[in-house]
Amino acid sequence: xxxxxxxxxxxxxxxxxxxxxxxxxxxxxxxxxxxxxxxxxxxxxxxxxxxxxxxxxxxxxxxxxxxxxxxxxxxxxxxxxxxxxxxxxxxxxxxxxxxxxxxxxxxxxxxxxxxxxxxxxxxxxxxxxxxxxxxxxxxxxxxxxxxxxxxxxxxxxxxxxxxxxxxxxxxxxxxxxxxxxxxxxxxxxxxxxxxxxxxxxxxxxxxxxxxxxxxxxxxxxxxxxxxxxxxxxxxxxxxxxxxxxxxxxxxxxxxxxx
Amino acid sequence: xxxxxxxxxxxxxxxxxxxxxxxxxxxxxxxxxxxxxxxxxxxxxxxxxxxxxxxxxxxxxxxxxxxxxxxxxxxxxxxxxxxxxxxxxxxxxxxxxxxxxxxxxxxxxxxxxxxxxxxxxxxxxxxxxxxxxxxxxxxxxxxxxxxxxxxxxxxxxxxxxxxxxxxxxxxxxxxxxxxxxxxxxxxxxxxxxxxxxxxxxxxxxxxxxxxxxxxxxxxxxxxxxxxxxxxxxxxx
Numbered sequence: 001x002x003x004x005x006x007x008x009x010x011x012x013x014x015x016x017x018x019x020x021x022x023x024x025x026x027x028x029x030x031x032x033x034x035x036x037x038x039x040x041x042x043x044x045x046x047x048x049x050x051x052x053x054x055x056x057x058x059x060x061x062x063x064x065x066x067x068x069x070x071x072x073x074x075x076x077x078x079x080x081x082x083x084x085x086x087x088x089x090x091x092x093x094x095x096x097x098x099x100x101x102x103x104x105x106x107x108x109x110x111x112x113x114x115x116x117x118x119x120x121x122x123x124x125x126x127x128x129x130x131x132x133x134x135x136x137x138x139x140x141x142x143x144x145x146x147x148x149x150x151x152x153x154x155x156x157x158x159x160x161x162x163x164x165x166x167x168x169x170x171x172x173x174x175x176x177x178x179x180x181x182x183x184x185x186x187x188x189x190x191x192x193x194x195x196x197x198x199x200x201x202x203x204x205x206x207x208x209x210x211x212x213x214x215x216x217x218x219x220x221x222x223x224x225x226x227x228x229x230x231x232x233x234x235x236x237x238x239x240x241x242x243x244x245x246x247x248x249x250x251x252x253x254x255x256x257x258x
Numbered sequence: 259x260x261x262x263x264x265x266x267x268x269x270x271x272x273x274x275x276x277x278x279x280x281x282x283x284x285x286x287x288x289x290x291x292x293x294x295x296x297x298x299x300x301x302x303x304x305x306x307x308x309x310x311x312x313x314x315x316x317x318x319x320x321x322x323x324x325x326x327x328x329x330x331x332x333x334x335x336x337x338x339x340x341x342x343x344x345x346x347x348x349x350x351x352x353x354x355x356x357x358x359x360x361x362x363x364x365x366x367x368x369x370x371x372x373x374x375x376x377x378x379x380x381x382x383x384x385x386x387x388x389x390x391x392x393x394x395x396x397x398x399x400x401x402x403x404x405x406x407x408x409x410x411x412x413x414x415x416x417x418x419x420x421x422x423x424x425x426x427x428x429x430x431x432x433x434x435x436x437x438x439x440x441x442x443x444x445x446x447x448x449x450x451x452x453x454x455x456x457x458x459x460x461x462x463x464x465x466x467x468x469x470x471x472x473x474x475x476x477x478x479x480x481x482x483x484x485x486x487x488x489x490x491x492x493x494x
Contacts, residue, residue, distance in 0.1 A: 030343060033343065188364030188365055189364070189365060191364065192363065192364055192365040192366060195363070199377075199378075216361075217363065220342060220343075220346055221342045221343075234320075234342055235317055235318075235342035235345055235346070236342075237316075237317065237318045238317060238318055238319070238320055238342075241313065241318040241319060242272075242313075242318065242319040242320050244273070244320065245275070246275035246276070249274070249275050249276055250275075250276060253276060
């Protein structure tokens with residue numbers, strides 16, 4: 001158990017005019033830990049995720065990240081170039097819609113290879129080899145490497161997006177409803193894959209989802225949001241088995257049983 | 259070495275916000291400890307709070323007051339006050355739990371479900387799988403099933419996967435929530451033997467067993483949970 005967090009989020013708030021996006025959010029994330037952010041649509045989950053991942057400038061608060069040299073840096077006091085470099089190498093961002101995270105008109109292999117080139121890989125043969133290996137890990141057969149993601153099904157695109165994000169060995173991955181919009185059998189396959197990769201690679205991840213079953217399966221810790229506020233926060237098993245807040249009790253009691 | 263598990267003055271109630279905030283008391287003033295190599299069985303009628311006690315010890319339920327002290331890697335951790343990260347660490351290394359039902363993960367083969375806790379502790383995958391195979395064979399789970407995900411298994415088969423998963427590690431504390439409920443006589447005997455072996459190894463166990471024969475065979479001591487029931491106090 002390492003004693004230094006990877007990410008420190010303090011007092012993060014985002015206002016859209018007078019409307020609250022998210023308010024005064026505080027937490028720390030450690031290496032190897034998966035945090036789920038749950039809540040219904042409009043509760044501020046995605047706003048929070050975007051504020052933490054530098055995709056949206058928060059109105060107040062700070063987000064500090066432990067760089068590979070061990071020093072904490074405030075993300076909003078970095079230069080734009082540094083932030084972009086971090087995004088491309090040490091972080092991953094898996095969008096709900098794969099088209100937002102992939103380049104749809106270049107080949108699957110190039111989608112994966114592009115991230116490798118961003119970290120300085122130049123050897124074509126090696127890039128192609130790594131890309132093939134990663135396609136295999138996300139269960140895309142090697143003979144599809146030259147196809148464009150336009151020709152892929154929704155589930156395959158999502159798996160390709162995951163490969164593209166993980167190929168550089170990031171330490172932190174953000175996921176926004178990674179299984180949203182996929183049918184259940186495809187969802188199960190993807191969840192199993194993400195779970196295995198997170199375990200094997202020791203990644204830290206922040207997963208936004210409205211699906212409590214996804215949260216139970218993937219996360220160690222869970223944050224429940226309502227109207228922009230974090231109303232409950234704790235061990236995933238505890239939040240789901242012994243919810244304390246009225247809204248969390250409502251959420252948990254609304255799960256459909258199969 | 260410290261006593262592996264000490265429960266002191268624990269109180270628990272549920273507040274049901276969807277029912278006008280009524281408060282349901284579950285247990286009050288729970289006090290007991292479990293020594294190394296001892297199997298303590300929770301007794302008392304259904305609904306008296308036996309499973310709730312196990313869930314509090316494992317961190318699935320929060321407690322209103324009191325302490326749950328676990329000897330974790332030579333330091334004492336209070337589960338009642340520990341942060342999620344510490345609880346996960348305690349679960350990985352010190353305290354195991356065999357629940358009544360298996361929470362199946364889609365697509366993961368039975369043998370990998372069983373091997374997983376060892377892998378999480380850093381054991382090499384091939385070695386973990388060997389141990390898993392040994393346990394599944396001991397529990398008479400047909401070999402054809404090992405490579406299938408357990409979602410479609412019968413209740414008894416799922417339970418055996420669950421038991422193997424709980425017993426594969428050398429956790430110093432094991433919580434057992436009716437691990438033999440849907441097993442036939444042969445497999446119940448296997449589980450009784452496995453519990454005896456754990457005792458021999460100095461594991462502290464706390465369990466719920468409705469089957470009288472199994473209870474007789476494994477219990478060193480029966481702890482009557484009715485003594486902690488707040489309802490009895492109200493009725494009296």
